Amino acid sequence: MLLPASFTPLWSAPASSPPGGLWFVLESGRLLTSAAAGQADTLTVPQGDGPLVPVDGARCIGLLGEVPCWAARARTEAAPPGFTLEPLRRLFDRLPDELVAVAGRAAQALEFDRTHRHCGACAAPTEESDGGRARRCPACGEVYYARLAPAMMVLVTRQGPAGRELLLATGSRSGARIYSALAGFVEPSESLEDCVRREVDEEVGLQIRGLRYFGSECWPFPHSLMVAFLAEYAGGDIRCQEGEIVDAQWFPVGRLPALPHRLSVARQLIDHAVAEAER
Ligand SMILES: [Zn+2]
Structure with missing residues (x-):
């Protein structure tokens, strides 16, 4: 899947970023969506100041046009009323292609965070580095970037x-x-x-x-x-x-x-x- 031309990939929120944005909330590969206003057969993601559900590790992953896009891991397995959590692959053709692509980036960013909390060389907890693009081990200096x-x-x-x-x-x-x-x-x-x-x-x-x-x-x-x-x-x-x-x-x-x-x-x-x- 291809990110839309109007998307600017980022690893952390720009200082001048407007509040709120689009929320790509995932739970074990399932994305939080709801029906788009007035279009029962089209889905969209939560929009606004918050992710609607308790989350961990929220991070900005880029701008869609001027709108900040946030990735976060849901701390609950239950979607709030009017929303559903479904595997991203099953949302093809119901969620607009550009949101599917940004959700793919969100899933990869969250997966990177989830699997690099500790250093693979010495097992010490890692910390964010290189503006959010990498994680670094303060004990041994090993640096990790997202896997491809x-x-x-x-x-x-x-x-x-x-x-x-x-x-x-x-x-x-x-x-x-x-x-x-x-x-x-x-x-x-x-x-x-x-x-x-x-x-x-x-x-x-x-x-x-x-x-x-x-x-x-x-x-x-x-x-x-x-x-x-x-x-x-x-x-x-x-x-x-x-x-x-x-x-x-x-x-x-x-x-x-x-x-x-x-x-x-x-x-x-x-x-x-x-x-x-x-x-
Ligand atoms: Zn280490």
């Missing part, structure tokens, strides 16, 4: 008997049998290109060529940076990796299975390949 896990995604295509075909797979973790491009986390010492070739070989046993960068996107579940590529099939027969890939097939662009949500870089990658094939 680089992951690659690749859509392999080929010329089939009836036109362009896309290699799409469904994994053991895909509940609703959604088919997507191949993906995997980058390992230490690996380049993105090495990772793409290794993952394609491991997951489906194919060779590729002509790797082309497509784009990248933050995926805050919990902190992936997805880097997406297109590649051309170069050889091999599909052989699904046991325990990882349930099914992988060549799909003609005119006959695609259930695809990931439009906010995912995977879907944008697939849509791009389809548009390219139809050109």
Whole structure:
């Protein structure tokens, strides 16, 4: 998901910040929302001087236009009347895209705070550093920044008997049998290109060529940076990796299975390949 152009990322509130703002209150990955005024099918987040519920660790994460955006962790599992707490992923299409993206940043900032309260080297309590961007251990000097896990995604295509075909797979973790491009986390010492070739070989046993960068996107579940590529099939027969890939097939662009949500870089990658094939 992409932050809107009107969003200015910050790690603490600017001195001249107006009071109040938008509140992104999370409880175990669930976001506090309510129906937007006069629009029953559109959700929004609390707005005003306070977060409506008792919270811990409130921090400013940026400005949406001129409006400060606050992230905070709810100290209760119960939403107040008229509000609900729901997993962020289930709010796609009901919460405006720009609020989904800011909520993703809020979730990552709070997750960073939650998992770095103590130093991983000496176990002393850490304190805020670098204007809220980092946490530093006063005992041993170790400095921690928010974690990002680089992951690659690749859509392999080929010329089939009836036109362009896309290699799409469904994994053991895909509940609703959604088919997507191949993906995997980058390992230490690996380049993105090495990772793409290794993952394609491991997951489906194919060779590729002509790797082309497509784009990248933050995926805050919990902190992936997805880097997406297109590649051309170069050889091999599909052989699904046991325990990882349930099914992988060549799909003609005119006959695609259930695809990931439009906010995912995977879907944008697939849509791009389809548009390219139809050109
Ligand atoms: Zn330490």
